[in-house]
Amino acid sequence: MPAVVHLAEIHKIYHSGEVPVHAVRGVSLQIERGDFVAVMGASGSGKSTLMNLLGCLDRPTKGRYLLDGTDVSQLEKNQLADIRNQKLGFVFQGFNLLSRTTALENVELPMLYGARKLSSREMRDRAQKNLELVGLAPRADHFPSQLSGGQQQRVAIARALINDPQILLADEPTGNLDSKTSVEIMGVFQKLNAQGITIVMVTHELDIARYCKRNLIMRDGRLVSDVQVENRLVATEELRKLQEAEAAAKLTD
Numbered sequence: 624m625p626a627v628v629h630l631a632e633i634h635k636i637y638h639s640g641e642v643p644v645h646a647v648r649g650v651s652l653q654i655e656r657g658d659f660v661a662v663m664g665a666s667g668s669g670k671s672t673l674m675n676l677l678g679c680l681d682r683p684t685k686g687r688y689l690l691d692g693t694d695v696s697q698l699e700k701n702q703l704a705d706i707r708n709q710k711l712g713f714v715f716q717g718f719n720l721l722s723r724t725t726a727l728e729n730v731e732l733p734m735l736y737g738a739r740k741l742s743s744r745e746m747r748d749r750a751q752k753n754l755e756l757v758g759l760a761p762r763a764d765h766f767p768s769q770l771s772g773g774q775q776q777r778v779a780i781a782r783a784l785i786n787d788p789q790i791l792l793a794d795e796p797t798g799n800l801d802s803k804t805s806v807e808i809m810g811v812f813q814k815l816n817a818q819g820i821t822i823v824m825v826t827h828e829l830d831i832a833r834y835c836k837r838n839l840i841m842r843d844g845r846l847v848s849d850v851q852v853e854n855r856l857v858a859t860e861e862l863r864k865l866q867e868a869e870a871a872a873k874l875t876d
């Protein structure tokens with residue numbers, strides 16, 4: 624089976640300012656189905672630019688990108704939008720939920736723009752199923768302001784999964800969360816990954832990257848390191864340890 628992502632000598636040069644910015648400088652990369660990749664690197668090293676390219680939100684200036692065997696490097700904007708709807712799901716740092724709609728309606732939203740036309744009953748059922756998947760079914764009727772940061776991020780993940788994407792792309796999905804909530808979100812990702820979905824996420828945090836299977840490091844637009852994670856952390860185990868530590872602290876109060 625071909626790699627789900629195959630980048631060959633990808634470059635991205637931004638021409639928006641007076642001086643062109645060479646944000647990605649010749650990245651070649653293969654990601655197999657079922658992989659779980661963390662992209663790390665200093666601020667400005669090109670992580671988000673690379674994610675935008677992977678997510679077909681932007682086109683490379685040079686180089687080839689095969690997504691699931693299809694060359695998407697030269698597609699037009701509307702073709703890229705179709706590919707995004709069919710194959711990709713996105714989770715961002717700020718959740719990007721609509722504040723005046725419930726958790727359930729937020730999850731339903733991408734289906735309104737999806738290629739497949741579903742009845743409102745079908746949309747509701749699928750949204751409900753996805754909220755269950757991320758452990759948020761009891762909060763389906765809540766508005767984002769009534770949810771914690773971690774719960775809002777779960778809604779965003781449920782929404783990203785609604786069109787059955789092959790790849791989930793997440794830029795700093797735990798960036799706004801405390802450390803325990805971050806581990807919970809990594810638990811959701813590990814569960815989804817175990818079900819076969821490929822995940823690529825950006826993180827600044829080394830300990831968060833240890834929940835992934837593979838770690839990439841970017842520097843000045845280049846990929847400078849690509850390693851398999853040894854002694855991978857398992858979120859359910861780490862959460863159990865945290866709970867035990869909390870309980871022990873209460874006993875000694």
Ligand SMILES: Nc1ncnc2c1ncn2[C@@H]1O[C@H](COP(=O)(O)OP(=O)(O)OP(=O)(O)O)[C@@H](O)[C@H]1O
Nearest residue numbers: 637639640644646665666667668669670671672673
């Ligand atoms: N739309 C744009 N126009 C011009 N330059 C840009 C644009 N987006 C990003 N850049 C530049 O490209 C380089 C890489 O930016 P990018 O956002 O990919 O970095 P990053 O690794 O995600 O950083 P951070 O960790 O701060 O999010 C930076 O020098 C940035 O200023």
Ligand SMILES: [Mg+2]
Nearest residue numbers: 670671672794
């Ligand atoms: Mg960034």
